[in-house]
Amino acid sequence: MSDAPSSDSQSARGWELLPVLAALGLNAVAHNRWLLCVPVAGLLVAAVALRFRPEHSSRRLLLSAGVGTGLGALMLLWGAVPTPIPPVMMSPLCGALVGLSAFCALSGRRFYAVTYALILTALSSAVPDSRGTYLGLLAVVVSLLVSAFGHGRMGRSGVAGAVGFGAFVLLTVGATFGMGRAIRMSEGMLTEALFRMSSYAPKVTTLMPRDITLERHARLPETGRLLFELRGAKPALLRTAVLDTFDGTRWTTSSALEEQRLDPVPPRADETLRETELTVLEPLGPALPAPAGTRAVAGVNAQARGAWVWRANRLQEGTVTLKHEAREQLPSEPAPGAALTLLPEELRAELRPLALEITRGATTPREKARKLEAWFRDNYEYSLSVNLQGEGSPLAVLIREKRPAWCVYFASAMAALLRTLDVPARVTGGFVPEEQNPFSDAFLVRDRDAHAWVEVYLEDEGRFVPFDPTPWRSRETIQAQYSPGALKNAWQAAASFVRRGLSRLMTSPLEALGAMAKHPLTWLVAAALLAWRGLSRYWLKRASQPKAAMRGTDPQLTAAHARYLRTLRGAGFTPGPAETDDELLSRLRAARGENVARAAEEFITLYRRARYGSGPVDAASLGALTAALERTLRSERPHA
């Protein structure tokens, strides 16, 4: 932004000061900074009246920011209003902006001054509602419009300018209200989206919400996100939440159930329990999926709460072992009170005739529950979208008109119908593990495996017994569309193997190493490595000797040859760079006689055999030949 010094006209400078003065006023009102803003505003007005204009320079600008920061920090002594930014930062920041805008306004940098003033306005407006704040904002708005009118010199355009600017103001007002309304309507969405984008946001998966509202028109998002996998004994149902309170459209978990702590019977030494290993792949939140009859949980600090729902803290990753009875049934407990048969009277009146008609002929709670379960399974279709618009409550529409829905609706309807017949019933949420990875044999549990069913208290058994009214035939048709391919399964199995291995290594390294040592694959790999090592050594050793000789890397040979050359050089026979051994021998024969040449020839023959032949040669014999050559050279006089 280029910002040339503005005119010296007193009135023009006065107009330019307006947004700065308004921003100072807003800061004083909103942040209770009268002690800072009022003197600064007074100084500004006085400086304009006295035609004082300091020179603009970077150093002075920094100085003004520094002084403002210091004064802003000092203002903390007089308290601070609650703002989203901590006061320790907010107060000095606002102080700096006050200093910067005031100095720029004084030195004639009007656009910089307005920029700092608007940023100050934005910071000042981040406070709770108050009349003073809105009045301050209004002052800033008006000053900005006046500035725009003055800066554009709209007065010079006469009527056209006035009309055009008037239209602009009207449009601005309209757009402001429209924008404000749009933001209020989407309140929280933007913030939530931003926090979702942030990697710091905790990714808590709500497996089964604590409350379920039965909407008349809704759609279930179908996601295939992998949440956890199971190894070992496969449970039929994994429970995560029990909803026992119903107000007609909303199921919730009562606080009594939520706060109740239960102590399962610890496993006896002679007792054989089934074990299911649960590997968490996505953060699960507090709910720990566990089958009915779970007696103990290893690998995490877990607690059984009311209705035998297990809770664990910070279950984000790792592997948990569930120890449960072979028969998945809840422990016996006394009959529940009237709370589990409560329904709004209108709903009871609406549903009871339907319930009586469906359960005609059934006398016991078990029979009633079975009849209702079968009725839902036989007469309904599973669907991921539901439309229950019509006369009466959503459940009445669902039951009367047999509209398609998903598990939560069927479970709610069955539980409500049972309650109208005074049979204690509640809705239970959790997962049904179905998908198995053929490569790892693990059961994969995804978002879409979430399920809801009904638990009915049967007096003859003295416990709650699950009934599932969901029509599985049509649900399976939908589920079949999402079966993953072989490649995806293989990749998932490999990733899972690595993840589990690392997890075990981190949590219990000795156990993990022990398991690895016991694994037959480990022994197979170790045997293969040993075999390869032994064979390679054998082959390398056989091949290495001649190859080393060919390369001249045998140190004994190299030393013997060096000694031979040294001997010849000592006698004045330095081999030429292109001279062959035979030529050297001829030269020796001519110069020093046959004996010397023969001694050298013997060495060179043996050396060649050692270097280029395949047979082993004793280095000592080469040394002896060199010594013989030295002796011969000493004894044989050079030819004249």
Add this chain to the structure above:
Amino acid sequence: MPRRHWSFWMPPEEHRFIRYFSDLYRGLLTPLGQTLLWGTGAAALMMLWGLRPAIAFFAFCTGMMLGALVVGLPFRPRLALTRRLPPPVSAGDTLRYQVVVENPGRRAARKVVVEELGLRPELRPVGEPTVIESLGPGERVEVTLSLDCKARGAYELPRLQASSFFPSALVKWPRRAPGKDRLLVYPRFTPLAGFDVPHGRNHQPGGIPVASSVGESTELAGTREWREGDRTRDIHWPSLARTGRLVVKEFQEEYFVRLAMVLDVESRSAQDDALFERSLSLAAGIADVLARQEYIIDLFAAGSQVFHFQAGRALAHFEHILEILACLEPEDRLDVGALESVLLPEASRLSAVILVMMDWDEQRAALIQKLKQHGVAVRVLSVRPGRRPEGLAPDEVVELP
């Protein structure tokens, strides 16, 4: 145009994408609009906490921007723009030129601002653009724009924009001229107080008749008695009429002094680039001195390749040399062998060679010696501080000003 060594730390306007956004920012918003945009950004941040006053301020800022955008659309001007560029200026000078703004539309254009956009950072607009309050249909007006030309080069003026900020004074609705213009900025002259033009011993073939190549423009030197073999066309008839004897005209051949200027364009770093600009500035100063006399100048730009430019003796040749100097780019190395292969064959026809060197080393010294052996006078400048040419006579080395 000076080559740019890319660096993350170079000034922001050197980055192309920053220039692009800066053009959008300056081209679509008035200074007050730019101010409001910053305020909107700050308000958007504060709004995230969901406090109602912050939401209200954000709504007002965006509402004002939207209102300005919508209300200005009907007033978008329909204008024709034409630049009237003056002769080129030197680096460091301010170029002032006129832009003819014509309104061919049916409605008056109000609050029109004419400005150049998409300029390279070497060209900076000077001062605030003039505001045309109103331009009626068919009316024409001239506005003066000024550009501060910081460096030599051949530039493109890509976008001439006329925009109206009526009636919001925040958002500008632009209309752009379709054509692009080329702007040449000469290197800045380094004034040379007394540059002694060297003269060698070589015969200069050709001369004015060859150089002119049209007509016989040899100069009449005098008359003499006719001798056997003289051409009859050279008989001076007035003398014959006056004396009764055959007298013929004598002519004198006129020769140009032909000089070569060798520019070493080797540059390997940003520091070298600065030296290179200095050498071009010196070359422009030398060319200025030479242009005042009747010299033919051959220009050799020597890098990894050698480019040979021949300037004529026409009056415009000085401008041509400056244009070449304005457009020269540095190269990573000087190939002395290539320079020799181009320069030495020309040596016999050259009177002198002026060498502007980026450095001084043995290879360059050997080239000078070879030129001297060809009877060519030399003048050598080395622009690198502390690398004064050695092994040459004092008058052969030009001291840096």
